[in-house]
Every structure is written in C-alpha cells, then in structure tokens.
Amino acid sequence: MAAIAETIAAVATPPGQGGIGIVRLSGPEAKAIGEGIVGGALVPRRVKFAEFKNQTGNMLDEGLVLYFVAPRSFTGEDVVELQGHGGPVVMQLLLDETVNRGARLARPGEFTERAFLNGKIDLAQAEAVADLIGSSSRAAARGALRSLKGDFSKAVFDLDQQVLQLRVYMEAAMDFPDEEVDFLNGGQVVARLGEIHEGLNLLLRGSTQGILLNDGITVAILGAPNVGKSSLLNVLSGEERAIVTDIPGTTRDLLHVDLTLQGLPIRIVDTAGLSDSRDPVEVEGVRRAEQQAVEADLVLWVSEAGREEIRVWPGSDNTIRVANKVDLTELEAGLAQRPDGQSHVLVSAKTGAGIDALRAHILEKAGFAGDASTFTARKRHLLALEEAMAALQRGQTLIAENLQTELVAEELRIVHEALGTIAGVVSADDLLGEIFANFCIGK
Amino acid sequence: MPARNLRKPRVNVSQRQTAKHSGKRFSTMNAPEQFDVIVIGAGHAGCEAATAAARIGARTLLLTQSIETIGQMSCNPAIGGMGKSHLVREIDALDGIMARAADRAGIHFRVLNASKGPAVRATRAQADRALYRQAIRSLLEAQDGLWIFQQSVVDLLVDDGCVTGVETQMGLTLSAPAVVLTTGTFLGGKIHMGLNNFAGGRAGDAPSNQLAERLRSLPFRVDRLKTGTPPRIDGRTVDFSVMESQPGDEPLPCISFLGDVGDHPRQVACHITHTNVETHRIIRAALDRSPLYSGVIQGVGPRYCPSIEDKVVRFADRLQHQIFVEPEGLQTRELYPNGISTSLPMDVQVALVRSIEGFENAHITRPGYAIEYDFFNPKDLKYSLETKALEGLFFAGQINGTTGYEEAAAQGLLAGANAAWKVAGREPWCPRRDEAYLGVLVDDLINLGTNEPYRMFTSRAEYRLRLREDNADVRLTPLGRKLGLVGEVRWRSYCHKRKLVDELAHVLGKRVLSPGSELATTLETATGERISKEGSMLGFLKRPGITLSGLLDSLSSDLDSVLPELAGVGREVLDQVEVEAKYEGYIKRQEGEIARVRRNENIRIPAALDYAAVKGLSNELREKLLVSRPETLAKASRIPGMTPAALSVLLIYIKKLSVVAQGLEKLQLPPTAADASG
Ligand SMILES: Nc1nc2c(ncn2[C@@H]2O[C@H](COP(=O)(O)OP(=O)(O)OP(=O)(O)O)[C@@H](O)[C@H]2O)c(=O)[nH]1
Numbered sequence A: 001m002a003a004i005a006e007t008i009a010a011v012a013t014p015p016g017q018g019g020i021g022i023v024r025l026s027g028p029e030a031k032a033i034g035e036g037i038v039g040g041a042l043v044p045r046r047v048k049f050a051e052f053k054n055q056t057g058n059m060l061d062e063g064l065v066l067y068f069v070a071p072r073s074f075t076g077e078d079v080v081e082l083q084g085h086g087g088p089v090v091m092q093l094l095l096d097e098t099v100n101r102g103a104r105l106a107r108p109g110e111f112t113e114r115a116f117l118n119g120k121i122d123l124a125q126a127e128a129v130a131d132l133i134g135s136s137s138r139a140a141a142r143g144a145l146r147s148l149k150g151d152f153s154k155a156v157f158d159l160d161q162q163v164l165q166l167r168v169y170m171e172a173a174m175d176f177p178d179e180e181v182d183f184l185n186g187g188q189v190v191a192r193l194g195e196i197h198e199g200l201n202l203l204l205r206g207s208t209q210g211i212l213l214n215d216g217i218t219v220a221i222l223g224a225p226n227v228g229k230s231s232l233l234n235v236l237s238g239e240e241r242a243i244v245t246d247i248p249g250t251t252r253d254l255l256h257v258d259l260t261l262q263g264l265p266i267r268i269v270d271t272a273g274l275s276d277s278r279d280p281v282e283v284e285g286v287r288r289a290e291q292q293a294v295e296a297d298l299v300l301w302v303s304e305a306g307r308e309e310i311r312v313w314p315g316s317d318n319t320i321r322v323a324n325k326v327d328l329t330e331l332e333a334g335l336a337q338r339p340d341g342q343s344h345v346l347v348s349a350k351t352g353a354g355i356d357a358l359r360a361h362i363l364e365k366a367g368f369a370g371d372a373s374t375f376t377a378r379k380r381h382l383l384a385l386e387e388a389m390a391a392l393q394r395g396q397t398l399i400a401e402n403l404q405t406e407l408v409a410e411e412l413r414i415v416h417e418a419l420g421t422i423a424g425v426v427s428a429d430d431l432l433g434e435i436f437a438n439f440c441i442g443k
Numbered sequence B: 001m002p003a004r005n006l007r008k009p010r011v012n013v014s015q016r017q018t019a020k021h022s023g024k025r026f027s028t029m030n031a032p033e034q035f036d037v038i039v040i041g042a043g044h045a046g047c048e049a050a051t052a053a054a055r056i057g058a059r060t061l062l063l064t065q066s067i068e069t070i071g072q073m074s075c076n077p078a079i080g081g082m083g084k085s086h087l088v089r090e091i092d093a094l095d096g097i098m099a100r101a102a103d104r105a106g107i108h109f110r111v112l113n114a115s116k117g118p119a120v121r122a123t124r125a126q127a128d129r130a131l132y133r134q135a136i137r138s139l140l141e142a143q144d145g146l147w148i149f150q151q152s153v154v155d156l157l158v159d160d161g162c163v164t165g166v167e168t169q170m171g172l173t174l175s176a177p178a179v180v181l182t183t184g185t186f187l188g189g190k191i192h193m194g195l196n197n198f199a200g201g202r203a204g205d206a207p208s209n210q211l212a213e214r215l216r217s218l219p220f221r222v223d224r225l226k227t228g229t230p231p232r233i234d235g236r237t238v239d240f241s242v243m244e245s246q247p248g249d250e251p252l253p254c255i256s257f258l259g260d261v262g263d264h265p266r267q268v269a270c271h272i273t274h275t276n277v278e279t280h281r282i283i284r285a286a287l288d289r290s291p292l293y294s295g296v297i298q299g300v301g302p303r304y305c306p307s308i309e310d311k312v313v314r315f316a317d318r319l320q321h322q323i324f325v326e327p328e329g330l331q332t333r334e335l336y337p338n339g340i341s342t343s344l345p346m347d348v349q350v351a352l353v354r355s356i357e358g359f360e361n362a363h364i365t366r367p368g369y370a371i372e373y374d375f376f377n378p379k380d381l382k383y384s385l386e387t388k389a390l391e392g393l394f395f396a397g398q399i400n401g402t403t404g405y406e407e408a409a410a411q412g413l414l415a416g417a418n419a420a421w422k423v424a425g426r427e428p429w430c431p432r433r434d435e436a437y438l439g440v441l442v443d444d445l446i447n448l449g450t451n452e453p454y455r456m457f458t459s460r461a462e463y464r465l466r467l468r469e470d471n472a473d474v475r476l477t478p479l480g481r482k483l484g485l486v487g488e489v490r491w492r493s494y495c496h497k498r499k500l501v502d503e504l505a506h507v508l509g510k511r512v513l514s515p516g517s518e519l520a521t522t523l524e525t526a527t528g529e530r531i532s533k534e535g536s537m538l539g540f541l542k543r544p545g546i547t548l549s550g551l552l553d554s555l556s557s558d559l560d561s562v563l564p565e566l567a568g569v570g571r572e573v574l575d576q577v578e579v580e581a582k583y584e585g586y587i588k589r590q591e592g593e594i595a596r597v598r599r600n601e602n603i604r605i606p607a608a609l610d611y612a613a614v615k616g617l618s619n620e621l622r623e624k625l626l627v628s629r630p631e632t633l634a635k636a637s638r639i640p641g642m643t644p645a646a647l648s649v650l651l652i653y654i655k656k657l658s659v660v661a662q663g664l665e666k667l668q669l670p671p672t673a674a675d676a677s678g
C-alpha cells in the first residue's frame, strides 16, 4: 500500500462516557500535532503527563499523552493518544484542535482499516473490521439523520436549494451565452450571496451552540394494553413518571422522559396500548403511538412473557422485542432466543430483573459499540458548514473585486459540495436538469 | 506492428466467398490482406478513429457506404461551442483532424463568452459543408497506413468471443483483430414527419439491417433516443434586411493549435430572427398532428435541444424564440434555421416558417423531421470504448447515446487509438476527468449511462478551471506524444510555444515591480490600478482586468523602455502566460481533491467480485454495485449514494482478496497501540 499522506484523528472513547476520554491521531503528522498540543517533545512508548493547549496557548485539558512510532503501533503509522478527563465538549475541543493543526477527521473504522492495510491485523480480524465499519456507519448515518431532524435539516436543505438556484443562473449564463435568457446581473448575484451568507451564519451559530451535539436518540415503547409499558418507562427512568394501573387503556397519550444512558441522551416515549377500541380518545392515542413507531429511532415492542402475542408487530430493523412480567413465569430474565429464531429480552418491570440487559441492548442497537461515529458524524456537519462558509466568503470577495464569473462559480461549487455532504450530493446532470427546467434553452 | 502473435487465427472464410468476390480481388488494391484495425463508418467518429489508429502505426481500413459522404455534417453546419470546442481542441492536441478541417472550412468564427474567463471561453465555427467534407477527405488521404474502401458491412466475423473481421455486402471478408463501429443512428432508425413515419437512417441513408440484427443478437442493452432537425430554407427566398446580422469575430480565431488565419475561406455573416405569437398559434393548433404530442414518438429527446413545438408548449409564456439563420456554405444558398427543429406535418412547417419575420416567402428545400433510433447502453463499454461483451469490438459516436460531431469525434479518436494499442499488445488508455473533457465524456457515459442524447457542457466538468481550450495542448500533447499519437510537426510546434511561454513567465516572475518605479507609474497611468506594495510583474497580471495584450496596446510607445521583455512576443504566448498566472491559485487548490480521487483510481476492483460476500454494505449499495460493476474504487465512489464507510469496506475486501491470492495469509501481528496502553 502506498504511503497514506493524511493524518487522521478521532475521539476513541464512546461519546459522553464519563471518566477518561481519548483523542487518537494516526499518520505522518501525528507526532508534530501531538507535540504542538502538549508543547514539548514526545518520546516513543513513554507515558507523559501534560497540559493540552490550543494554538493561542489556552489550556483545554490535562492528561496523559502516549506516542507510538511507525510501524510499531496499532495502525502501523505514527500514533499519538491524548487521554484527558473532560467530557464530550472538552473532547470535541481537543479534536477540533488536532484538525486546526492539520489532521483530518477519521471515517468510521478508518484506524482499523489502516491497521489492516499496513498488515497489522490478519484476515479474520479484517472481516470483523468490515462488520464493525458496516455497523458503525449505520450508526453514523442514523446519527447524521438525527441531527438532520427538525430545524437544522430544514435550514440546510433550504440553503442547499438557494445555492442550487444561484448556480443554475451562473452555470446557465456560462454554458448558454447565446440564449435570450435574463440571467442575473452583478447586483443580484451579490444579494443572493449575501442571503446565503446569512443562512450559513445562522446555522453555524446554532450548531456551535449545541444543536448538533446535544440530541440523542428516541426510543418508543409500544405494545398491547396492560403489558406494562408505563411500568417499563418508570423503571428505565428511575422515577414514577407514568401512571400505572391494572386497567387496560390507562395511558391515553404520549408521555416522554429524557434520560442519559452511559452518556447517550435518550428520550423514552410511552404510548397508549394498541387496541381496536372505538373510543375517539383511544383511537387518537393509537394513531399517535403508531406514528411514534415510525419516527422513533428505536422501538421497544412489549408483550407479556410466556404468553401469546395479542398483536403482531410487523417487525423492522430498529425493534427490540421485550417480554415483560417474567416474574410471573418460570423463565429466566435477560436476552434470549425465541423458538421462532427471533431474539427478545425478558424483563420484569416489577422486580427490575433483566433491565440491565435491556439497557445494554438499547445501546448496542443504537450503534454505540464503542465507536465515536455518531459524534464524528455531527462534527463533520459542522466542518462542512465551515468549509461552505469559507468558500462563500471567497466568492463574495471575488465579486467585490469584479473577478470572472467562472471563479465565483468555482467557489459556489465548493459551497454546494460541502452542503451536499449533509443534504445529499447534487450531480452535474441534476444541475443541468434544473437549468433546462428553468430556462427555454436550445436551438 | 509487432503484434502478430496476438492475433486470433483467421476464420475459415474462403468457403463463404463466391468466386466472383474473392479476397484476391480485394488485395489487388495494394492493401494488406489482413488489417490491424477496421473502422466501420466514415462520419466524425470513424474518421478520427481511422486516423488515430493509423497514426499509432496500425494498418487501418476505413469502410464507408459512400466515399462521397465522408466527413458529412448531417445536422447543423457548425463545429465547436461551449464544451464542444474544448473537445475539439483536445482532439487537436492529440493530433486529430477535426480542428484542422474546421479551420479550412469555417466561414464564420466566434469566441463565445469572450467577456468571461478563459476557462469558459469557447470557439465556434460555422462550416461550409462541402469544404468540410473536402478537408476531412484530404486529411484522410494524406494519412499513411490508412486505406479507404467503399463497402457496406453486413456482418461481423466472430471467433471464440473475439471479433476477427467483417463481411461486406458484396461478400468480401476483411480480417482484423479489432473493429471500431461508428455507424451513428443507423440502428432501428424511424423518421417522423407528422403522423407518418418510415424506417431510415439519416435523411437519404439506407439502414443496414443485417448488421443491426447481428448486433442485437449480442448481449448489449439497447435503448431508444430521439433527435430532430429543422426544415432547410432556400436563401434566395429570404429577406435578410429585416433580420439582425451577426458578423464573425475580429480578429479571426483559429480552432487548431496549428491553425493559421490564412487557412480560413471567405467569411460570411449569420442572421438572427424570431418566432412570434402567430408562429406559436400555428404550432398549438397543429399539436394533434405532432408525433411528439400524440404519443407516436417513444424515444427521449435532448432537454437542451427541444423542438419548436416543445418550446412553445413548455414555455407557454414566451412571446418569441430566437432563430439563428446559419449559412450552409459558400457555394449554396441553402440555410439552416437553427432553433425550429420540428416533426410537424409539412403543411404546418410551411405555415410556421412563413409566419417568421424575413421568411414570409421562404421556400423549404428539405422538410424538418424527428428521428428515433436505438443506441447501445454505454455502460456496456470499458474506458477504452471496447465492448465488454465482444473482445476486439469498439463502439464510438452516436451509437453510444451521444449527440454532436465533437462528442463523436472525441470518442472515435479514443476508440481508434485503443483498438490500435490492443492489437499491438499495449495497455488501454483514457484521460482522467481532471485531464480532459474527453475523460469526463467517457467517464460519464460508461458509469452513468445516459437517457437523453449526451452533449458536453462545461458544467459537467468539476475541474473546469483546468480543462480549458487554451491549455488543451499542455494537458494532452506531451501525453499524446508518448503514446504515439502526436506527430513530429505538432510536437515541434508545441515544444517551441511551450519554451516561449515558460521563458516569458520566468522573466516576468523575476521582474520586480516596486512602487514609484518608472515601470510602476507607467502601469498605473495605463491601467488605473494602484501599485502600493512591491511584487512581481507576473503577480500584477493576476489582478482582474489586467491583460498582457491590453498592456501592449496601451503601452505601445513606451513599451521598449519599460517592458522590453514583451517586445516581439506573439499574442498566443502572451495570452498563455497571463491565463496561467491568473488561474494558478485555483488550480493548486484543486490538486488535493484530484490526488484523493487518483489514489482510488489506482485501486482496481476485480471484475468478478462477489458483492454478496462483502459484509457491511447496505442492500441498496450492493444492488447498485452489482449493476454497475465499477472497475476502480474511484468509479465506485461516484455511484450515487456511495459513502466513505462503504468504500472502506470495499477496499478492505479487495485487499483481502489480493492477500489471499498472494498466499500471504499469515500476517505478523505486532503489538498494537491498544495493547501497549493497556
Ligand atoms: N407481575 C408484574 N406485573 C407487572 C409488571 N409490569 C407491569 N405490571 C402490572 O401490569 C399492569 C399494567 O401495567 P401498565 O404499566 O399500566 O401497563 P401499560 O402497558 O402501560 O397499560 P396501558 O397504558 O393501559 O396500555 C399493572 O397492574 C402493573 O402493576 C411486571 O413486570 N410484573
């Protein structure tokens, strides 16, 4: 394998976990970047205590720094690990700092990939790596999607559309100079660039304030009436938040509780039991419950242990089957295989048996298999926005200097591609399609 | 050609030949009995294919149905334009013939986007059809190692999955291990005029159905496209005085790097007129007799070249549409009214033409029509334009779903050259997307396919700033020389120009421009710019609006005293130095992006990769990979929806395969960082 030029960096501990956090660097610049942050020379395989500082000299954290020289490292390249004590925000700052000093954010599984490519792990391990990358990229995708919900997503898509529209005009003016089309004049281009600038600015401010980093996953509890959904919510949250009675149909509307599981923010939503009742209130409750099943990242499908399921769940990828009231049976609590081959978690909301297994299963399903992918996915959004902003500003300067259209167009291409990493890439052909849809072009 | 050993044994063809048309008869024309490359069709793709193959040294046979139609422009009489002129300059940089022919036949030249930057400037020539044909024919006849023969091909000869030659209408068998098919829209052609339609190729050409049947029996995917032409008009019946006249550019540009303004014939003007409300009313009233709107036409037409009925329907609020009235040549009065392509019935064509200002008494010399035709899905091709299904068979031009002479010629050159290299046992070659529009064209076609006639635009090129008309020679001539495509004359001319450009750039880079100096004050008065910091003359050139030729004009008298370096330097060299200075920063910035893509380009994906066995790919991506079977990781990365993580998974899987193949299953396991820290 030819030498890989880029130095990559990532948070190597699961996000939000308390205690120690590790930022890991791998690549030719790892040593230089590490030395910059700790302000001193690094000695191979020697643990050193140091203050971690940014380029302006402010202390970000303190902790241990380790340095492994290529090829005697995990990846086979120079590797530096910064182990600090800060929580997610400090880790994020530390990661930012490595990027400021020339590292690039690692893709999910990229450290392991390099290890394999450099002959550091064998075939069986490589297979496992591929699995890991597969699962963590799914988690990353979910993470990315989560930060795409709501206002943030809408804002990015709107901005993407604005950029597309402006590009349509600029590209059409270049590719179809003969056409009788009212292209934008200089003033109009300036105005539109200004609008995009404003939009980007709002997003960047919003996202640094934590919109991107703070939302976790939503877990909806669904099932037939009286199976113990509200009881599960209470035991998972550790509070008596939901009313529990032995009357089916107690819960009639959505109820949610926010909590963190090993640092991962989770919103648990209790729903009305799925029944065929005609009562308009219950009908509405069922409708809302079913909607949650679609919107939530994860569904806990609850039934009663040892009993026939009264309702059949269509079953999707993001479902955990929970058999509650295991205390009323001879069965053992915990993760188990059902006769039909499906796995389910047997629990008792009453005694708390199996609840830890359920928590672990939720974390695993959410994609937090010890990988920082979700964390990184969001961070990448921020970087993409920053890249878009930088290119946009260059474009604005070019216009101000009255420079050629094709240079402004080049900057807009970069803006668009950066936004495309969040909102989806627009191909050249799509762009042309927009041009042909907007203008009557062609001889 | 040192590649005899590569050839498949000749099929036993003699039994198939009648005594009357024996192979012997053919060899009396002093041609070899066995060719290296046979090119079928002498349109724009075929002519470039044949000359490219011959330049490389392949003994090449060009077969055409009619020698009179070699180099025929079957659609509008123009060469170049946005994106297209870029292709023509690239063909020229590789010593192809299109640009030289266009210079000899061009009767009206314009530089489009002259007021914008060099990356989006494009030259376009209106060509005299007859002169163009003549120019192409004489360029072909001047090519060593190229034989031209008038024969319709009726079948391909195939042996053991490889092409071995062709059989002609007269029963002749011609052998070659590589065949380039460039037969345009001949496949399943159907011409529409009103609700009538009939089988046919381009106006006048008979479709060769036997060859079509043969091709259809091969496992190529076939799709249908549509295109159209406007009615032609007799110039004697047109009133030019009411139209806007559009003269060509002064000074006259050349298209070829070797071109000389002296090559150009007499220049004439084009004219512009418009449709009007009455024209649109006539068209709307006749839509029920339009094959397009009555559902008779199934093929997909190009979005960028709609018929006039399409424009009137889709952009109903427009009160007029522009028509470029292009001369067909110096020796004819026939005109090509560009902008009113139509398949409406003849009576409607007459009415709509006569409703247009200047055309009130116009006589239509040839009616407009739409043609539907089949094309081969270009996803079934390799980068070399060789078909994946039949070894030795190459496709170029409109049969690959493109439109335009330039797109066809560019593919022809590539296919012809690759055919010759294949026979010589050499590696295939195709420029990358960051090297040439030719690379963009082929990459788009074979990876994405097309569902409309594919036309080049500059917006298709993500590296547009480096893929310019002015530097096509820098990008491709040295490469072409190495590959054996570029002859001595062009190579010398290129080296000479390059030397002058480099020298001038060097001198201007060293020339210090300090505030208050004589040079600085002269420049300040000449340009209105302020020079407040010390810099180089080359740096000054990067400022917007500053051009060397502009300086030359405004400094003419003082030139010798303040900038003696510029005295006597040709305009072409001045322009080149200036353009390179202006774009330098941008080009550098793109290099990182290009390097990333290139790394992936070097990683080949085995053709038979079992995607089902690759863990960690989403089903959707797996499907897409199965369908497109990308040859390299770079190609895989351009599949819509591809993610960096999925690419990693693929990369690991490929590496794993190669490790297994090498039998290096036991890799060492040194201590990892994770071990060490624990
Ligand atoms: N033995 C036992 N009883 C339980 C358990 N979990 C819940 N219950 C009882 O089951 C009954 C229903 O509990 P809820 O939590 O209200 O059930 P629900 O699914 O929310 O019911 P609805 O809101 O009516 O759909 C109550 O009487 C609970 O005390 C359990 O694990 N074991």
Ligand SMILES: [Mg+2]
Pocket (backbone or CB within 6 Å): A229, A230, A231, A242, A243, A250, A251, A271, A273
């Ligand atoms: Mg309840």
